[in-house]
Structures are given as C-alpha cells and as structure tokens.
Amino acid sequence: MKYSSLKVNAKGKEQHTYDAIVIGSGISGGWAAKELCEKGLKTLVLERGRMVEHRKDYPTATKHIWELPYRNRLTHEQIRENPILSRCYAYEQATEHFFVKDKEHPYIQKKPFDWIRGYQVGGKSLLWARWTQRWSDLDFEANAKEGVAIDWPIRYRDIAPWYSYVERFAGISGNRDGLPQIPDGEFLPPMEMNCAEVYFKDQLKTHYTDRHLVISRTANLTRPHLGRGPCQHRDLCYRGCPFGGYFSSNSATLPAAEKTGNLTIRPFSVVHSIIYDEHTQKAKGVRVIDTNTKETTEFFSKIVFLNAATLNSTLVLMNSKSSRFPNGLGNDSGELGHNLMDHNYNARVEATLEGFEDKSPFGKRPTGTYLPRFRNFGQDRQSNFSRGYAYSVGGSRRPGSEQGEAMIGTELKKDLTNLGPWKIEMTGMGECLPYHENKVSLSETEKDDWDMPLLEIDAEYKTNELNMQKDMVDSAIEMLQKANLKDIEEIPMNRNFGLNIHEMGTARMGKDPKTSVLNPYNQVWGCKNVFVTDGSCMTSSACQNPSLTYMAITARAADHAIKELKKQNL
Amino acid sequence: MTTMDRKGFLQQLTLLGGCTLMAPTVLLQSCRVEPRIWSNLSAKDIALLDELGETILPKTDGQPGAKEMEIGKYVVEVVTACLSPEDRDTFLYGLTSIDANSIADFGRPFEDLDEEDRYGILKALQDEAVAFNEKQQGKLEPEIHYFSLLKELVVTGYFTSKTVMTEVFDYHPVPGKYEGCVDFDVAKDKPYKG
Ligand SMILES: Cc1cc2nc3c(=O)[nH]c(=O)nc-3n(C[C@H](O)[C@H](O)[C@H](O)COP(=O)(O)OP(=O)(O)OC[C@H]3O[C@@H](n4cnc5c(N)ncnc54)[C@H](O)[C@@H]3O)c2cc1C
Numbered sequence: 165m166k167y168s169s170l171k172v173n174a175k176g177k178e179q180h181t182y183d184a185i186v187i188g189s190g191i192s193g194g195w196a197a198k199e200l201c202e203k204g205l206k207t208l209v210l211e212r213g214r215m216v217e218h219r220k221d222y223p224t225a226t227k228h229i230w231e232l233p234y235r236n237r238l239t240h241e242q243i244r245e246n247p248i249l250s251r252c253y254a255y256e257q258a259t260e261h262f263f264v265k266d267k268e269h270p271y272i273q274k275k276p277f278d279w280i281r282g283y284q285v286g287g288k289s290l291l292w293a294r295w296t297q298r299w300s301d302l303d304f305e306a307n308a309k310e311g312v313a314i315d316w317p318i319r320y321r322d323i324a325p326w327y328s329y330v331e332r333f334a335g336i337s338g339n340r341d342g343l344p345q346i347p348d349g350e351f352l353p354p355m356e357m358n359c360a361e362v363y364f365k366d367q368l369k370t371h372y373t374d375r376h377l378v379i380s381r382t383a384n385l386t387r388p389h390l391g392r393g394p395c396q397h398r399d400l401c402y403r404g405c406p407f408g409g410y411f412s413s414n415s416a417t418l419p420a421a422e423k424t425g426n427l428t429i430r431p432f433s434v435v436h437s438i439i440y441d442e443h444t445q446k447a448k449g450v451r452v453i454d455t456n457t458k459e460t461t462e463f464f465s466k467i468v469f470l471n472a473a474t475l476n477s478t479l480v481l482m483n484s485k486s487s488r489f490p491n492g493l494g495n496d497s498g499e500l501g502h503n504l505m506d507h508n509y510n511a512r513v514e515a516t517l518e519g520f521e522d523k524s525p526f527g528k529r530p531t532g533t534y535l536p537r538f539r540n541f542g543q544d545r546q547s548n549f550s551r552g553y554a555y556s557v558g559g560s561r562r563p564g565s566e567q568g569e570a571m572i573g574t575e576l577k578k579d580l581t582n583l584g585p586w587k588i589e590m591t592g593m594g595e596c597l598p599y600h601e602n603k604v605s606l607s608e609t610e611k612d613d614w615d616m617p618l619l620e621i622d623a624e625y626k627t628n629e630l631n632m633q634k635d636m637v638d639s640a641i642e643m644l645q646k647a648n649l650k651d652i653e654e655i656p657m658n659r660n661f662g663l664n665i666h667e668m669g670t671a672r673m674g675k676d677p678k679t680s681v682l683n684p685y686n687q688v689w690g691c692k693n694v695f696v697t698d699g700s701c702m703t704s705s706a707c708q709n710p711s712l713t714y715m716a717i718t719a720r721a722a723d724h725a726i727k728e729l730k731k732q733n734l
Numbered sequence: 735m736t737t738m739d740r741k742g743f744l745q746q747l748t749l750l751g752g753c754t755l756m757a758p759t760v761l762l763q764s765c766r767v768e769p770r771i772w773s774n775l776s777a778k779d780i781a782l783l784d785e786l787g788e789t790i791l792p793k794t795d796g797q798p799g800a801k802e803m804e805i806g807k808y809v810v811e812v813v814t815a816c817l818s819p820e821d822r823d824t825f826l827y828g829l830t831s832i833d834a835n836s837i838a839d840f841g842r843p844f845e846d847l848d849e850e851d852r853y854g855i856l857k858a859l860q861d862e863a864v865a866f867n868e869k870q871q872g873k874l875e876p877e878i879h880y881f882s883l884l885k886e887l888v889v890t891g892y893f894t895s896k897t898v899m900t901e902v903f904d905y906h907p908v909p910g911k912y913e914g915c916v917d918f919d920v921a922k923d924k925p926y927k928g
Pocket residue numbers: 187188189190191192193194210211212213254280282283284285286287288289291292293294295296433434435436471472473474476477480665666698699709710711712714
C-alpha cells in the first residue's frame with residue numbers, strides 16, 4: 165500500500181486512543197455509539213460529513229411552501245447535475261442539503277445502479293421513511309430451506325429481544341396485528357387508517373384469508389417518548405423534525421450517547437482503512453483523512469464498529485489490505501463485495517374508490533398502510549418465483565378530479581378547490597435473492613479526492629425478481645378489482661437497482677468463515693475486534709424495510725462486544 | 735397541434751413553424767399588429783402571463799384569481815430556472831403561437847382582448863391539448879403540449895401561494911394529529927391542506 169503522498173500524523177498516540185471507534189453516525193452507527201457509551205466505553209465516532217445538530221441544523225423544517233425556492237421545485241440545473249439523485253423522491257429544495265450530489269462522490273456503474281447517500285452526522289437517518297416492520301423466521305430460515313446462498317447464522321429468537329430493546333428506545337408506533345410474518349413489537353399507539361384503507365382492509369378480509377392490511381409500524385412518536393415528540397403529523401420529516409417526532413441519530417441515539425460524557429464525534433473524517441496488527445491478529449485502529457486538510461491521522465482503540473452504510477463499509481474493508489488480508493480485511497472467503505441486494509419496487513397500481521364523499525382525512529400522516537407478505541407463505545405456493553413481497557398501500561383524498569384535466573376558468577377553479585374522489589395506490593416491495601454475481605469491487609485505476617479507490621457496482625434484477633414483479637402488479641389489480649375500485653391503472657415503474665435505498669449484503673454473516681465475512685455476532689472472521697453491523701452484514705433481504713433489523717443487530721453486537729471485552733477476549 | 739381547426743391560427747402557425755427566424759418581416763407584411771416572438775422570458779412578460787393565468791384561474795366570489803397571486807412573476811421564475819431547455823422552448827413557442835393566434839383572430843394581442851375572447855382562445859387550446867395528450871399515450875417519449883405546461887405552472891403557482899393555501903383551504907401546517915375520516919360537507923367545508 166502507498167501512503168507516501170499523505171502526511172501521517174502519528175503524534176500524540178495517547179490523545180488519539182479510545183476504547184471504541186465507530187465509523188459512521190447514521191442509523192446503525194448512532195446505535196453503536198449509544199450502546200458503547202452507555203456501557204462506559206470512551207467512544208470516538210468518525211463521520212465523513214459535516215455536523216448536523218438536532219433542531220439547529222434543520223434550516224427548512226418550518227418553512228411554508230411559498231417560502232421555499234421555486235415553491236420547493238428542483239431547478240433544471242439541479243436535475244441536470246444530479247441525474248442519479250434526482251430520481252429519489254425525497255430530493256427537493258427543502259431537503260437538498262442532506263443528500264450527496266452526484267459529482268461530489270462519483271462511483272462506477274457496470275450496470276445501472278442508483279446510489280443514494282447522505283454524508284453528514286446522522287447519515288440517512290434524517291432522510292428515511294421510518295417504516296419498521298420486524299423480520300421473522302420466514303426470512304431468517306429461507307436461504308437454508310431453499311438451499312440458496314448460505315444460511316443465516318441467527319434466527320428470530322436470537323434477535324427478538326433486541327428488536328424489543330431498540331423499539332422501546334426508538335419509539336415505534338404500530339398496532340399489534342398478530343401476523344407471524346411481521347411479528348408484533350413494543351408499540352406506541354398506532355396512527356389511524358383512513359376511510360379508503362379501512363374499506364379496502366374489510367374487502368380483503370371478505371375475499372381472501374391471507375391478505376391483511378395494517379397500519380405500517382413506523383418510527384414516529386404518537387405520544388411523548390423519552391423527552392422527544394410527539395409527532396405533530398406534518399409529514400415533513402425529511403427536513404429534520406423540530407419536535408423530535410421521529411427517530412434519527414441526531415434526535416435520539418447521539419444525544420443519549422453524548423449524555424454519558426463518553427462520546428467524541430469527529431466530523432469531516434473519512435475513514436480510509438482499518439489498521440490490522442499482524443501480531444495481535446486484531447485491528448489496532450483506523451486511518452482517517454480529514455476532508456478539509458486532507459491530512460491523515462491514525463486513531464486507536466480496542467474495538468471498531470464499522471457502520472458506514474452497506475457499500476461504504478465494504479469499501480473500507482476492501483481498502484484495508486495487509487499481508488494477512490491481501491484482498492481486503494476479513495476476505496478469506498472471497499465473498500467480500502458479493503451478494504449485493506436491494507428490494508424491487510417496480511410495481512405500482514392506482515385506483516379510484518367511489519363513496520365516502522362526506523368524509524375527509526385531517527392532518528398529514530407520516531406513514532401509510534402495509535399489506536404484508538402472502539406469497540410462498542402459509543398455503544400459498546408459487547411456481548415461477550420464490551420468496552415474496554409486501555405492498556405499501558395508501559388511501560388518500562385530495563383536491564381536484566380527473567375531469568379537471570379538460571377544464572379551465574371558474575370550472576377548473578371549482579374543481580381544484582374541492583375534494584376529488586378517494587384514491588388507493590399500491591406499491592409492491594419485492595424481496596431480492598442474494599446472487600454471488602451481484603457485486604461491488606474497487607476500481608484499479610480511479611480514485612476519489614481522499615485517495616480511496618472508486619467503487620464499481622455491478623448488479624441487476626434477475627428472473628426471480630422479474631417474475632415476482634409481474635405478480636406484484638397482477639395481484640394488486642386483482643385485489644383492487646375484487647374490492648370494486650374503479651379506474652384501476654398500472655403506473656409503469658423503472659427504478660434502477662439501488663434506488664429503493666435498501667442496499668444490503670456484500671459482507672454477509674454466516675456460520676462458516678469459508679463462506680462468509682462476519683461471524684454470528686458480526687465480528688470479522690480473522691479480526692474479531694472489528695464489528696460490521698450495517699446492511700452489509702445481511703445474508704438475505706426479506707421484503708420488509710431493513711433498518712430496524714440493522715438497529716437490533718447493532719445493539720446485539722454491541723452487547724456481545726462489551727461481554728467479550730469484560731472476558732478479555734478482544 | 736394538427737387538430738387546430740381555426741383557420742387564422744393555422745396560417746400563422748405555418749408561418750411560424752416554417753421560418754421562425756425570418757418571421758418578423760413575414761409577419762409584418764401580413765398583420766397590422768406585430769406579433770411577438772419569444773426566445774426567453776423576462777419581467778416584461780409578467781403582464782401577459784398574469785392575464786393568461788387569470789383566464790385559467792379567474793377571480794371568483796371570495797377567492798382571488800391567479801393575477802392577484804402574482805402568477806406572472808412565478809411563471810417567469812420557474813420557466814427560467816426549472817424547465818428543461820426543451821420544455822422551455824415548447825413553452826416559448828406556445829406564447830408566440832398564442833400571440834399570433836390572438837392577433838390573427840382579433841387583430842389584438844391577448845392582453846388587450848376581453849374576457850370572453852381570452853377564454854375562447856385558451857379553451858380551444860385546452861381542447862387541443864387534451865387531444866394532443868391522448869395521442870401521446872403509450873409513446874416511449876411522449877411530448878407535452880405547451881398549454882399543458884402553462885396550465886400546470888399556473889395551477890402549481892396558484893395553489894402554493896400563501897393567500898390561497900391559508901384562505902381557500904383549511905391550512906394547518908402543524909395539525910398535531912391525523913384523523914382518517916372526519917365529516918366533510920362539500921357545500922360548506924374547505925378541504926384540509928398541510
Ligand atoms: C428517502 C429514504 C427513505 C428510506 N426509507 C426507509 C424506511 O422506510 N425504512 C427503512 O428501514 N429504511 C429506509 N431507508 C434506508 C435507511 O435510511 C438506511 O437503511 C439506513 O439509514 C442505513 O443506516 P446505516 O447506519 O447503515 O447508514 P447511514 O444512515 O447512511 O449512515 C452511514 C454514515 O456513514 C458515513 N460514512 C460513510 N463512509 C464513511 C467513511 N469512509 N468514513 C466515515 N464515515 C463514513 C456517512 O456519511 C453516513 O453518515 C430510506 C432511505 C432513504 C434515503
């Protein structure tokens with residue numbers, strides 16, 4: 165490895181030594197920091213982006229739409245400069261400061277891949293949609309039952325107490341629905357379903373035994389919780405919440421970590437690589453490049469938690485080369501970088517519901533309803549795809565009708581100032597299988613401004629995902645027809661791999677160091693004091709939104725790390 | 735735009751489409767009033783855009799019209815900053831066409847027409863746009879009619895303006911709660927906006 169071009173500042177080693185280092189301050193890094201600090205470890209959080217302080221650094225949070233540039237519409241310049249980012253629905257004038265711009269952090273697409281990132285203290289926890297269904301053994305057992313990839317090294321019973329643990333702190337609103345494919349958790353009161361959703365739920369119950377519509381479990385606080393919230397139902401969460409109404413690192417985990425007095429956060433610090441010590445066969449610290457000065461500094465610790473989000477964590481591992489690990493830290497198996505997954509959301513159907521003209525919603529609910537998996541589950545067996553999907557379902561009633569499209573003048577105005585009909589839209593959320601060929605690797609020729617090789621991403625949906633996609637559309641249409649909705653319309657979707665922002669895999673957990681990168685407690689095989697607990701550790705993708713599972717896995721791994729430290733095993 | 739059945743407009747369009755660059759002289763010869771040709775938008779277009787906006791969303795009892803919401807200023811800003819060059823060209827071509835249309839049929843630019851004639855011109859364009867959009871369905875790269883662009887801008891600008899949001903609607907930016915099904919009387923209740 166060459167570092168000749170970089171000035172290494174190894175002065176003051178003691179000053180640069182902590183009990184624990186956490187790389188990244190997003191959803192998983194925030195949890196690692198909280199857990200480790202609360203257990204008394206002096207913890208350094210290294211974050212490549214700038215500081216974002218809760219409340220203070222949410223400049224648009226309370227702006228009315230008429231106060232935003234171009235009433236919140238992106239400029240052509242923004243779209244032209246950011247073809248990838250502008251495909252993300254949450255990118256707008258009010259949120260643009262929380263997203264990585266295409267040109268700032270390039271990567272190489274072997275096949276189309278939209279990599280949506282938030283580089284700042286808080287990471288994407290500021291930007292997420294907060295849907296938090298638990299996974300179940302339907303998911304954890306799937307690989308083993310089907311002989312796909314490798315088996316998860318954990319089962320629901322291993323993670324269930326940690327789901328409860330993180331839910332109690334994060335604050336998850338939801339209803340106890342008693343559905344085994346999305347086990348119930350520790351819920352704050354659920355948000356309400358609206359007329360269209362209640363109607364559709366009842367219709368599904370009449371026509372099917374296996375289709376259940378529930379309010380999505382969501383990390384928004386429906387009542388005051390640990391000094392945060394409650395949520396005011398404005399649905400402006402992506403801007404940061406002045407009420408602390410939703411879970412983010414900035415509002416929840418980092419303040420808790422800070423309260424212990426054990427936390428140091430160092431923004432503008434890109435972790436370049438993890439330093440492996442050949443004698444102890446452990447990591448002794450990390451190399452950091454200051455984004456402002458480009459100066460390299462080393463920091464040392466007993467344990468390292470790698471939480472830079474799936475692809476960046478894998479990049480850091482790949483870039484941590486030593487004579488023991490010439491192909492990247494922990495890559496004895498050759499699986500590092502492989503088995504990249506996302507979800508497939510390319511199925512959307514909209515329809516109109518007649519009736520309930522004398523009813524309207526009030527307020528803006530920052531979530532939707534959820535129709536959990538029913539395919540290849542219970543009695544259902546599909547012949548042309550394995551696994552399954554869920555739907556996000558939204559009932560709504562807004563001003564304006566279809567007829568308005570042909571109107572102008574007073575007629576149009578009347579149409580647009582009155583409520584139109586109720587609508588229901590359904591978006592399928594399909595599981596993706598872990599394929600060895602879907603992978604990332606380091607560019608051999610191109611580097612970024614911090615001397616890190618660019619990531620090459622090479623992944624695609626395959627037959628299973630595409631067959632499932634067709635069924636997601638067909639089943640949505642069938643359900644809406646049976647429920648007697650009108651004007652049922654498929655909205656063609658062509659979201660690239662990655663755009664569902666549930667990138668997972670590339671450093672999977674397993675039971676066997678020959679076929680996996682991480683052990684059952686997320687320790688790197690062959691370098692046990694490095695824990696990787698973000699989406700890179702996932703062995704399969706399920707069809708639920710994954711971040712709650714990252715939180716639970718992180719808290720579980722931190723607990724294990726503390727116990728192992730106490731036993732002097734690390 | 736081929737569905738246009740009004741003779742005067744069609745003639746002007748042919749002129750415009752065929753020779754935009756030399757149009758001023760050609761048009762000068764054929765018209766008493768000189769139609770304008772747009773290659774960009776600026777503050778001097780606000781008055782015209784206000785009147786176009788007002789025709790699409792006019793003042794009614796108790797509700798302001800688009801002009802009062804300074805729609806012209808908004809349209810100038812958004813066309814300049816937010817539309818793609820292709821859409822901007824379509825939009826500018828549209829203004830040029832509307833002007834030519836108005837002068838051909840009435841001998842006066844759009845701003846100088848009475849309400850009824852303004853409505854007549856835009857209603858014809860609305861019908862034309864509906865037919866045009868129908869033909870685009872299923873096309874790989876559908877084109878957009880300039881009137882649809884204009885209407886979208888007017889509607890968006892109007893419905894995101896402060897007075898409309900706070901007075902025409904039941905505006906609660908911090909509602910404090912979500913209720914899925916509250917009673918709503920079409921005759922007397924204002925729709926909720928947040
Ligand atoms: C619009 C949107 C909607 C979403 N909706 C949902 C949802 O409803 N439910 C759900 O479960 N998930 C959702 N997600 C995904 C969710 O945000 C991510 O899964 C989650 O944030 C991942 O947590 P993380 O800790 O792995 O990474 P992040 O939250 O991305 O944090 C990673 C941090 O590491 C930092 N970093 C990266 N590289 C380095 C380095 N080399 N050195 C130092 N620091 C580094 C980054 O700057 C960042 O701050 C959504 C995401 C978006 C953008």
